[in-house]
Structures are given as C-alpha cells and as structure tokens.
Amino acid sequence: MNKVNAEKQKITRSNLITFGMxxxxxxxxxxxxxxxxxxxxxxxxxxxLCIYSILAVSLNLVVxxxxxxxxxxxxxxxxxxxxxxxxxxxxxxxxMPAGLRFFIAIVIGAVSxxxxxxxxxxxxxxxxxxxxxxxxxxxxxxxxxxxxxxxFGIDARGAHFSLEDSMHLNMEGGDIIIKGxxxxxxxxxxSNFTIGVVLLIVALFIVLNxxxxxxxxxxxxxxxxxxxxxxxxxxxxxxxxxxFTISAAIAGVGGVLYAHNLSSLQALPKNFGYNQxxxxxxxxxxxxxxxxxxxxxxxxxxxxLPELLRGLSDYRMLIYAIVLILMMLFTSAPxxxxxxxxxxxxxxxxxxxxxxxx
Amino acid sequence: MSFIxxxxxxxxxxxxxAIIALxxxxxxxxxxxLNFAHxxxxxxxxxxxxxxxNSMGLPVVVAIPVSMVVCTLLGITIEKIAYKPLxxxxxxxxxxTAIGVSYLLQNLAQIIFTANPKSFSSFVGMKPLKxxxxxxxxxGETIVTIVTCVVIVVGLVTFINKTKAGQAMxxxxxxxxxxxxxxxxxxxxxxxxxxxxxxxxxxxxxxxCSAYPTLTPTTGAMPGIKAFVAAVLGGIGSIxxxxxxxxxxxxxxxxxxxxxxSKLSDAIVFSVLIIVLLVKPTGILGKKIMEKV
Amino acid sequence: xxTMLKVDSLGISFGGLKAVDNxxxxxEKNELYGLIGPNGAGKTTVFNLLTGVYKPTNGxxxxxxxxxxxxxxxxxxxxxxxxxxQNIRLFSQLSVLDNVxxxxxxxxxxxxxxxxxxxxxxxxxxxxxxxxxxxxxxxxELEDYCTYKASNLPYGQQxxxxxxxxxxxxxxxxxxxxxxxGMNPNETEELMNTIRLVRDKFDMTILLIEHDMKLVSGIxxxxxxxxxxxxLKQGNTQDVLHDPEVVKAYLGD
Numbered sequence: 001m002n003k004v005n006a007e008k009q010k011i012t013r014s015n016l017i018t019f020g021m022x023x024x025x026x027x028x029x030x031x032x033x034x035x036x037x038x039x040x041x042x043x044x045x046x047x048x049l050c051i052y053s054i055l056a057v058s059l060n061l062v063v064x065x066x067x068x069x070x071x072x073x074x075x076x077x078x079x080x081x082x083x084x085x086x087x088x089x090x091x092x093x094x095x096m097p098a099g100l101r102f103f104i105a106i107v108i109g110a111v112s113x114x115x116x117x118x119x120x121x122x123x124x125x126x127x128x129x130x131x132x133x134x135x136x137x138x139x140x141x142x143x144x145x146x147x148x149x150x151x152f153g154i155d156a157r158g159a160h161f162s163l164e165d166s167m168h169l170n171m172e173g174g175d176i177i178i179k180g181x182x183x184x185x186x187x188x189x190x191s192n193f194t195i196g197v198v199l200l201i202v203a204l205f206i207v208l209n210x211x212x213x214x215x216x217x218x219x220x221x222x223x224x225x226x227x228x229x230x231x232x233x234x235x236x237x238x239x240x241x242x243x244f245t246i247s248a249a250i251a252g253v254g255g256v257l258y259a260h261n262l263s264s265l266q267a268l269p270k271n272f273g274y275n276q277x278x279x280x281x282x283x284x285x286x287x288x289x290x291x292x293x294x295x296x297x298x299x300x301x302x303x304x305l306p307e308l309l310r311g312l313s314d315y316r317m318l319i320y321a322i323v324l325i326l327m328m329l330f331t332s333a334p335x336x337x338x339x340x341x342x343x344x345x346x347x348x349x350x351x352x353x354x355x356x357x358x
Numbered sequence: 359m360s361f362i363x364x365x366x367x368x369x370x371x372x373x374x375x376a377i378i379a380l381x382x383x384x385x386x387x388x389x390x391x392l393n394f395a396h397x398x399x400x401x402x403x404x405x406x407x408x409x410x411x412n413s414m415g416l417p418v419v420v421a422i423p424v425s426m427v428v429c430t431l432l433g434i435t436i437e438k439i440a441y442k443p444l445x446x447x448x449x450x451x452x453x454x455t456a457i458g459v460s461y462l463l464q465n466l467a468q469i470i471f472t473a474n475p476k477s478f479s480s481f482v483g484m485k486p487l488k489x490x491x492x493x494x495x496x497x498g499e500t501i502v503t504i505v506t507c508v509v510i511v512v513g514l515v516t517f518i519n520k521t522k523a524g525q526a527m528x529x530x531x532x533x534x535x536x537x538x539x540x541x542x543x544x545x546x547x548x549x550x551x552x553x554x555x556x557x558x559x560x561x562x563x564x565x566x567c568s569a570y571p572t573l574t575p576t577t578g579a580m581p582g583i584k585a586f587v588a589a590v591l592g593g594i595g596s597i598x599x600x601x602x603x604x605x606x607x608x609x610x611x612x613x614x615x616x617x618x619x620s621k622l623s624d625a626i627v628f629s630v631l632i633i634v635l636l637v638k639p640t641g642i643l644g645k646k647i648m649e650k651v
Numbered sequence: 652x653x654t655m656l657k658v659d660s661l662g663i664s665f666g667g668l669k670a671v672d673n674x675x676x677x678x679e680k681n682e683l684y685g686l687i688g689p690n691g692a693g694k695t696t697v698f699n700l701l702t703g704v705y706k707p708t709n710g711x712x713x714x715x716x717x718x719x720x721x722x723x724x725x726x727x728x729x730x731x732x733x734x735x736x737q738n739i740r741l742f743s744q745l746s747v748l749d750n751v752x753x754x755x756x757x758x759x760x761x762x763x764x765x766x767x768x769x770x771x772x773x774x775x776x777x778x779x780x781x782x783x784x785x786x787x788x789x790x791x792e793l794e795d796y797c798t799y800k801a802s803n804l805p806y807g808q809q810x811x812x813x814x815x816x817x818x819x820x821x822x823x824x825x826x827x828x829x830x831x832x833g834m835n836p837n838e839t840e841e842l843m844n845t846i847r848l849v850r851d852k853f854d855m856t857i858l859l860i861e862h863d864m865k866l867v868s869g870i871x872x873x874x875x876x877x878x879x880x881x882x883l884k885q886g887n888t889q890d891v892l893h894d895p896e897v898v899k900a901y902l903g904d
Contacts, residue, residue, distance in 0.1 A: 004748060004781050007798045069450070123636050129449075130392060134590045135635055137583075138628035145625040163622065180621075206767055213766025213773065214756060214780075221742040221753040228740035231702060232820050233728030233757045242763065274583065278394075278457055285454045290744075318465040324458035325440055332451035333443035 015208045018293040019201060025300075026197045033193075045307060047261045050196025051254045052303050056283035056295035057203045058250035063281065064290030065211055066243035067223030068125065069133040071277045072140030073251050078272035079116045080109035080252025081259035082147055082178065085187045088260065089177045090154065092188060102190040106199070106256050113252020114245050116143070121244040125237065137274050147267040152178040183266035184259075191261040199257065200296070203250045207292055210246065219243045286327060363494055364616045365609060370500040370569060372608020373507030377562040378585035379592070379600035380514060381555030387531040387595035388551045391449065394456040395436065396559060397582015398463035403429040403560030404567045404577055405467060408476055418481050426560040433556025434549050442545075460579075467575035475574045478567040499569045506565065510558065511601045518597065527551060531595065584611075587631050593644025602642055606630075654716075655680045655856040656824055661700060661710030670696045671880045674710070678824070683850055684858045685871035685888065689900060693880040694860045695737060698826050701858075702734050703727040715823055729757060731823035735813040735830065737860075743802035747793060747812055750801050751784040754819025759783070787815045790852065791845065807838050811845065818853060825849070827859040831866050839863055843870050868892055876900065 029046065032038045055077060062070045084105040091101050120139050127135055151162040155174025162168035166176055178184055210216045219239045222229040226236055259265050269275060283302055287294030305323070309316035329336050378400060385393045406428040410421035440459055444452045484498030518524035526547045529537040538544050566581060567573050584607060592603025607627060614626040640646060654677055661674040671693045678684045686694050699705045701712060703724040712720045719730050733754075742750050759780045765773040788794045791811040796804060804812060810830055817825055830846065831839045843866055849855055861867050867874065867888065874891040876883040878900045884891050891897055 001781065001785060003794075003798055004785065007746070007748075063450070069453075123632070127635060127639050130386075130594070131590065131635055131639060131641075133392070134587065135632055138587065138631050142625045142628045142632075145622060145628075149619070149621040149625075163619065209767045209769060210763070213763070214752075214759070214761060214776075215763040215766050217745065217749050217753050218756055220745055221750075224742040224744050225740045227704070228736065228742065228816075229753070230704075230724035231728060231734055231736075231740075232754045232816065233725050234753070235725050281450075282454055282457065285450050289448075289450060314465075314469050317461060318469065321458050321461035321465055324461065325455055328451050328455040328458065329440070329443055332447035334446050335443050 011212055014293075015212075018204060018208065018296070021293070022197060022201055022204070022296065026193075029193065041307060041310070045303065046193040047191050047196050047257060049300055049303055050193065050200050051257045051261070052280070052283065052299040053200050053296045054196075054203045054254040054257070055251055055280045056287065056299040057200070057207055057292055058247045058254065059280050060284045060287070060290065060292055060295045061207050061210075061243055061247040061250070063284050064288075064292075064295075065207075065216065065223065066219050066240055066247075068240065068244070069129065069281075070136040070244075070247075071133050071274060071281065072120075072136035072138070072143075073247075073280055074272045074274070074276035075136075075140030075143035076113040076117055076248040076251035077255035077258065077276070078140075078143050078147055078267055080113040080255025081265060081272070082184070082255075082267070083112040083252075084109035084256040085184045085259040085265050086152065086177055088188050088190070089175075089184060089186070092186075098188065098190060102188075102195075102260065105190070105260065106253055109252045109256035109259075110249040111252075113255065114249035117245045117248020117251075118241065121241045121248075125240045125244060137277065140272075140274055140277055144267045144269070144272045147178075147183075147272075148181050150178050151176065151180050181266065183264065185264045187259055187263055187265055189260060189263060191257045196257055199253055203253065204292065204296070206246070206250070211292070215239070215242065282324065286324075360616075363496075364612050366496055366500050366504075368609035368612030369605065370503045370608070371612060372588075372605035373503045374562055374566045374569070374604075375581065375585050375588045375608050376507050376601045376604025377510060377558050377565065378581060379588040379604045380510065380597060381558045381562075382586055383589040383592070383594055383597060383600040384527075384551050384555050386589065388527060388548055389437075389441065389445070391441065391452045392456065392586070393441075393555075394453065394582070395459040395463060396555070397578035397580075397585065398460045398467075399429050399433055399436075399556050399578070400559040400563040400566070400582065401467060401573075401575065401578030402432055402463060403556075403563035404478065404573050405471060405476075406560070407481070407564045407567070408478055408573055411481065412476075412479060418483070422481070422561070422564060425564060426557040429556040429560035429563075430553045433552040433559075437549060437552040442548075464575045464579070471575065473575060475572040478571040478573045480568040480571065481564050482568050497569075499565070503565045503569065506561065507601070507604075510561070511597065514554075514597055523547070523550060584627070587628070590641055591631050591634055593638075593641030595645075596641070596643040599641060599643035653680050654678070655682070655714065656701075656858070657713045658701075659711045661697070661707050661712065663696065663700060663705055663708050669880055671700065671877075674877070674880075674882060676875055676882075676885070678856060678858060680856055681850065681854060682856055683846070683870050683872050684856075685867045685874040686858060686860045686877060687862070687867060687874060688877035688883070692877040694877055695828060696880075697877070698734060698828055698860065701727075701826060702732055728820055728822075731821070732826065733817035733820045733822035733824075734826035735810070735817055735828055737828040737832065739806075739809050739813055741801040741804075741809060741812060741816070743800070745801055746797065747788065747799050747801055747804065748781070748784055748797040750812055750816050751787055751819045752780050754816040755780050755783060758819075758821050784819065787819055790818075790848065791815050807834060807842075810834070810842070814845070814849065818849065818855075822855070824856045824858065827857060827861075829860050829862060831861060831863045836865075839866055842866070846870055864892070 059073050062068055087108050088101060088105050124132060124135050149163045151166050151169055153160045153169045153171050153174055153176035155171050160169040160171055166179060218234050222234060222236050222239055230236055283299040284295050287298030306316050306320050309319055382396050403425045407421050407425035410416045410424040436459055440455050441452060444455055480499060482498040482502045484502060486498055487496040518527060526542045529542050530544055530547045534544055588603035588607045589600045592599030610630055611623050611627050614623040618626060656678040658674060658676045662672045663670055674697060688694055700707050703722050706721055711718060714730055714732060717730060719727055742753060759776050761772045761776045785794055788797055793808060793812060801812060831842055834842060847870060850857055871888045874888050875885045876891060876897050883900055884894050884897050
C-alpha cells in the first residue's frame with residue numbers, strides 16, 4: 001500500500017506542477033502587462049494561446065487517452081463559437097450584465113458542442129483508425145460548410161433560418177444575426193487573458209481528474225485493448241462516446257473564447273477548417289500523445305514560435321515546417337533515436353573517463 | 359442536355375480525383391500511411407509544367423515528362439528523407455511528418471512563385487466537340503481527362519497483375535516481413551510506388567490546371583483532400599476502388615452544385631462519404647478486417 | 652453438487668464452415684475442468700462463444716441456472732464469466748495495479764462527476780479499490796510490481812496478472828485459455844499451484860484450455876476432448892487421456 005500511496009502522490013504532484021506552471025505563466029504575463037513590458041503583438045496572442053491550449057487539452061483526451069484519431073476538432077470549436085456568439089448577439093440589447101451573459105455563453109458553447117460531439121460520435125466511433133480520422137475530418141468540413149451557408153435572423157414572429165440567402169429568411173424587420181459567409185459581426189469582446197487562463201485551468205482540472213479516476217482508467221483500458229476491456233465488462237461504446245463528448249464540450253469552450261475575442265466571426269478554412277484541426281493535432285503529437293501538460297507547452301511554443309519568426313517574413317512558415325519534420329524524426333525515428341543515444345552515451349563516457357582521471 | 363453536360367464535367371473532375379486518388383491509395387497500400395503531402399506534389403507538378411510550357415516554351419510532349427520527372431524525384435526524395443526513417447514509428451508521427459512536408463512544399467512554392475495565382479494555359483489542344491446540333495459542347499479537356507484516367511487505370515491494373523514489380527508491390531502491401539523473406543526488394547518497391555504515385559500526381563496536376571487554369575501554392579490542398587476522400591470511399595488500398603471513388607465524388611460534386619446548392623456541394627460530398635462508410639466501414643471495395651481473439 | 656455451467660448443443664458456423672458443432676458440457680461448482688484437443692479443434696471458439704465474443708448459431712448456455720445465450724461480452728462479464736486470453740491481452744500502458752482496478756470497475760462504483768470533483772465518495776471507493784486490488788495482486792505475488800507498466804512485466808507475471816484481473820470482476824466461472832503457454836516446467840509447476848490456490852481461496856469454478864498434458868492431468872478433475880469442432884470424449888481425466896480414440900486424435904493415424 002505504501003507504493004500505491006507514493007504513486008498517487010506522484011500523480012498529484014505532477015498535476016500540481018501543471019497547474020502551477022499555468023498560474024506562474026499567468027502571473028508573469030500580468031506583471032509584464034502592468035509594467036507595460038509587452039509588445040502589442042504578444043498582447044494580441046494571449047487569448048489565442050489560451051484557446052489553442054484548451055483545444056490541445058481537449059484533443060489529447062480523444063487522441064491520447066481514448067486513442068482515436070480525430071481530424072475534425074475545429075468543427076466543435078466552430079459550433080461553440082457560433083452558438084455562443086448568437087446568444088451574445090441576441091442578448092446584447094438586454095439588461096443582462098455582461099459577466100452573466102458571457103458565463104451563459106460559455107455554457108451554451110460547451111453544451112451545444114457536446115451535443116454535436118455526442119450525435120457525431122454515435123456513428124463515427126464504430127469506425128477504426130484512418131477511417132475514423134477521415135470521417136471526423138468530413139464532419140468538421142460539413143459543419144464549417146453548413147455554417148458558411150447559414151442565415152439566421154430573429155424578428156417579432158420568432159427565429160428564421162435559411163441556407164440560401166437573407167431574402168429567404170422572410171423577415172419582417174428584426175435583426176439578421178448570421179449572414180452566411182459573412183458570419184456574425186459585432187460580437188461583444190468578452191474574452192480576455194484572465195478568463196482564458198481560468199477556462200484553461202478548468203479544462204485541465206476536468207481532464208486530469210478524469211484520467212485519474214475510474215472512468216479514465218476504463219477509457220484507457222479500452223484504448224489499450226478493446227477486447228480485454230469488453231471481457232471485464234466495460235461498455236466500450238459508452239466510454240468512447242463519453243470521452244468524445246467531453247472533449248467536444250471543451251473544444252466548444254475554446255470556440256466561445258475565439259468568438260468573443262474578435263468582433264467579427266466567420267467560418268473560414270483557416271479558423272475552423274481541417275487545417276486548424278491538423279494544427280491542433282500537431283500540438284498534441286509534439287507535446288506527447290497522452291501527455292496533457294505537454295499539450296499545453298506545445299500549443300504555447302508552437303503558437304509563439306511563428307510569431308517570433310515574424311521578422312523572417314516569408315521564411316517563417318518554412319522554418320516551422322522544417323522544425324516539425326525534424327522534431328518528428330528526432331523523437332520518433334528509430335535510427336535517429338539510436339544516433340541520439342549514441343551521442344549521449346559518448347558524452348557520459350567522456351564524463352566518467354574524466355572523473356576517473358581526476 | 360444540360361444534365362449530360364453536368365455529368366460529363368463531373369466525370370472529368372472525377373477522373374482528376376481518381377488519378378490523384380490512385381497515388382494516395384497505392385502509397386497507403388504499401389506504406390500504410392496517409393500521405394498528406396500528396397496534394398502538394400500535384401501542385402509542384404503544376405508549377406513544373408507551367409515553367410516548362412509557359413515560361414520556357416517547351417512543347418507539350420516535353421513539358422509533361424519534365425513535370426512527371428520532377429514529381430517522381432520529389433516523391434522518392436521525400437520518402438527517403440522523411441518517411442523511411444519513421445517506417446517503424448507510430449502512425450501519428452508519420453502523419454505529422456507528412457503534414458510538415460505539405461507545409462514545406464506549400465511555403466517553398468510561395469517563396470519561389472509568390473502567392474499570386476499563375477494563369478495556366480491549357481495543355482489540351484483539342485477543339486471542343488459539338489454534338490446534337492451544337493446544344494451539347496464537350497471541351498477537349500473533358501475528353502482528354504476522362505480518356506487519360508481510363509488508360510492509367512487499365513495500365514496500372516495490368517502493371518500490378520502482370521509484371522514482377524507489380525506483384526512485388528502486392529506482396530509488400532500484404533506483409534513486408536514475408537516479402538523480404540521471399541527476396542522482394544522492399545525498399546526498392548516502396549520507392550517505385552512513391553515514384554508512380556508522384557508521376558500520377560503530376561499528370562493529375564496538369565489536367566486539373568488545364569481545366570481550372572489558376573495555379574497557386576495551395577492549388578493541391580483541396581483536390582488532395584478530395585482525392586483522399588475518394589480513395590477512402592472506394593476502399594483505401596484498392597486501385598479499382600480509387601477509380602470508382604474518384605468518379606463518384608466528381609460526378610456527385612458537380613451534380614450537387616448544379617441541382618442542389620453550389621454552396622453546400624462540399625457538405626453533400628462529405629455526407630455521402632460518411633453514409634458509405636457507415637454501411638461499409640472499409641469503403642466500397644475495401645477488404646473486411648476481422649480481429650482474431 | 653450443483654451445476655455451474657451447462658452448455659447444450661452449442662454450435663457456430665463461419666460462412667458454412669461449422670467451427671463448433673453440437674458442443675455439450677456440464678461443469679459442477681468448484682470444479683477444475685479441462686478442455687483439450689488438437690490445434691484448430693475449436694477450443695478458443697468455445698471460449699469466445701461462452702464469453703459473448705461470438706454469437707452462437709444454435710444451442711443454449713446457462714450459468715448458475717441463468718440462461719446467458721446471445722448476451723454480449725459486457726453483459727456476460729456482469730453475469731459472472733471472466734477469462735484470460737491465449738495471446739495475453741493486458742492494458743499495456745496502464746500500471747499493474749490499474750489493470751486490476753479496471754477489473755474491479757463494475758463492482759466498485761462512483762460517478763464520472765465524483766471522479767472529476769474528487770468527492771469524499773471518490774476517495775472512499777478508490778481506497779477500497781486499492782486495497783482489494785493489492786489483495787488480489789498479493790495472491791499472485793505481484794504486489795512489488797504494482798507500479799510497473801503492465802507491458803514491462805516478465806512474461807510469466809503477465810499471465811498471472813491476467814488471471815488477477817479476471818478474478819477482480821468477481822466471476823462465478825473463470826476461463827483460462829492456455830495459461831501455461833510459453834512457460835518452462837518450473838513455471839508450469841508454480842502455475843498449477845496458483846490455479847489450485849485460486850480454486851480453493853475464491854471457491855472458483857475453472858474451465859481451462861491447455862496443451863500441457865502434465866498440467867492437465869495434474870489439476871483437472873474432468874476433461875472434454877474437442878476434435879474438428881465436435882466433442883470426441885468426455886469424462887474423468889485419467890480415463891479420457893488413456894482413451895485410444897483420444898490418443899489417435901492427438902498423434903494422428
């Protein structure tokens with residue numbers, strides 16, 4: 001039992017380090033903000049850093065913990081963004097205080113994304129491996145495509161939808177909120193760095209505690225060996241769906257932050273397309289599959305890196321691509337790992353030899 | 359009449375998807391990896407053809423082989439440098455590396471050619487065919503694309519079934535270890551597969567740009583994804599499957615654009631993929647996988 | 652003695668091929684029963700039918716008086732059948748302790764929300780689970796390995812861990828699929844003791860598939876011999892093993 005408790009303390013310590021890192025980073029940035037030691041470029045990056053960290057944590061729950069490759073997470077982000085922004089637009093004229101309105105927006109974003117995750121998860125999770133990946137990618141693109149074609153308005157008679165154009169809404173006065181490809185304009189700017197960090201901590205709290213619980217163990221057991229998991233009486237579909245739904249909800253919260261960070265919201269390929277999903281997957285893989293803290297670190301480093309390279313203008317994304325390839329080779333290619341270890345060994349050998357000489 | 363014209367345009371687009379999907383499917387069959395950079399090889403093929411034909415004024419019969427050679431070399435090089443070392447690593451690392459290669463090619467193209475679109479002049483000199491008293495016009499590009507695709511599919515199937523190299527490909531895709539034991543040159547076979555796939559991407563690129571004459575560094579991205587979808591739809595790893603998947607996708611996309619909604623055509627195409635996979639989880643011609651307990 | 656497992660004319664065909672046909676067996680409570688037969692005779696298929704991996708084309712299975720024919724794996728596990736696998740199937744990335752705790756999943760409950768918010772119930776149940784899991788590991792002398800990753804265990808220990816995990820589900824009937832495969836004579840000897848211990852300590856009914864005749868004749872009370880998917884012989888271990896037909900099936904003509 002001592003060993004068991006020691007192991008538990010190790011996990012608790014590791015989780016505390018993760019939270020501590022986020023809090024320390026927050027305090028440092030806040031001090032820099034107060035003292036004005038921060039460039040406007042970096043200031044603009046603060047909320048996106050939280051958004052990407054949240055999304056990386058969310059995707060790691062599916063890819064690392066549940067062991068399913070999803071290439072459609074930007075779709076859930078899109079759902080969270082548009083539902084919450086619609087709510088905020090509807091309520092913008094009302095007497096509701098901004099704080100409460102934004103809190104409800106977060107809940108709406110999370111719940112609606114979770115709903116989509118659940119509905120999509122039922123058919124999708126029956127598939128395996130690369131087939132699952134392509135279907136999640138397809139769903140992500142469908143969501144983006146539908147939102148891009150969606151017109152939504154509200155007047156005295158109630159809500160109106162159309163996939164054609166604003167004329168087809170048959171509005172009698174009232175406001176058109178979602179205007180197809182133009183999306184939503186004039187969303188209140190409620191997101192800020194503090195809220196972003198709080199939401200990141202909440203996401204970390206949920207995912208880390210989930211992993212170290214009965215439910216998390218079941219999810220990981222299914223990932224490791226589905227047949228054995230069934231044989232000990234686990235409901236495979238239920239746990240996969242649970243992980244997928246929670247992950248979608250968290251991605252939706254990332255979308256809420258995104259929608260309330262800029263005043264206009266459009267479903268473009270670059271923010272909600274498969275490229276964005278892949279970008280998040282890159283964070284997860286670079287940070288270590290299943291390593292939640294790693295996801296946050298990778299999301300931050302890989303978001304800041306291209307910005308630091310901005311001086312190199314055209315070459316920055318080229319360098320980013322090369323870094324990506326080299327990192328993968330360094331961490332995963334057997335021949336590179338061997339080479340790396342040999343160099344490390346010779347280092348150690350030199351050290352010991354020197355010591356012996358002394 | 360307009361229906362036939364939409365259908366033919368769909369067949370033409372579908373043929374392009376099929377040609378690209380063939381490369382996807384062959385590489386997947388043999389290396390069990392999703393080569394996300396495949397669409398970008400197509401883009402490089404487009405630029406190579408553009409330089410050879412438009413800038414250097416070489417004749418079409420020279421420009422096409424030039425583009426194919428460039429892509430073949432590129433494909434083999436990418437495999438050797440980026441994918442081969444990761445052959446035994448987990449599939450996610452390979453996927454990310456392929457994504458890295460995709461970014462690399464796109465950004466290199468952007469630095470060399472800028473993001474401004476190049477207007478690609480068609481490689482097809484054929485005059486449009488007018489049928490039914492001029493009510494139906496079939497462009498030369500449409501005819502050439504469809505014919506090329508059929509020739510390629512027939513050629514590939516023959517190559518795989520009748521030649522030693524083709525049989526080696528089948529062997530390697532079934533079981534690398536056993537193939538090695540039987541004396542098959544696995545590395546050589548994988549290189550050959552990448553070479554053929556990339557050369558096909560070049561042809562796909564030229565045909566695509568001849569029909570839709572704008573060329574940018576991201577030209578290959580969406581057709582690449584669509585071709586990937588086509589390959590999965592048909593049953594990834596299957597050559598006839600890639601052909602069928604490509605054609606279905608192209609026709610569906612064009613008909614959806616014409617009759618349902620031009621804005622929602624992508625959503626419709628992707629929905630069909632999802633429905634097919636739910637009914638047949640490994641695609642139309644995919645093999646059923648059984649896990650032994 | 653009461654019957655634990657009763658199987659009546661169980662059969663399954665794969666595309667016309669009858670993998671198992673007209674299989675009957677009755678196993679008493681607390682019995683150690685062996686299922687033997689040449690390679691490809693359909694022994695593992697019988698296990699897959701009993702545990703719900705495959706649905707039988709005909710026949711009936713009843714466990715402790717309950718008819719369980721056609722239920723899925725999850726339901727059958729809850730009814731009380733646990734198994735191990737011929738090719739070991741552990742949760743390779745989880746710790747040894749967690750492997751057993753996954754086995755305990757359905758017997759110790761708290762909700763997902765309890766887990767996320769670390770409620771007192773979570774703490775209490777987790778503590779119970781830890782204690783129970785360590786107890787089970789103790790039976791197999793695996794306590795010292797509890798923090799190891801399952802895939803890092805030596806082969807023999809992996810086999811034991813699989814049995815511990817199966818027992819954690821609190822079964823009435825334990826199915827062991829070639830528990831001695833890949834073990835040397837010393838390890839097999841030790842395993843025989845462990846199996847006997849499991850039977851006595853947990854008052855367990857055990858059905859096992861095995862090729863090692865020393866193990867079979869050493870611990871099994873009764874045997875069924877399967878050949879080409881059909882029952883060739885059934886009865887007391889020594890009688891069956893010396894039956895000329897059985898010898899012929901094993902050694903060929």
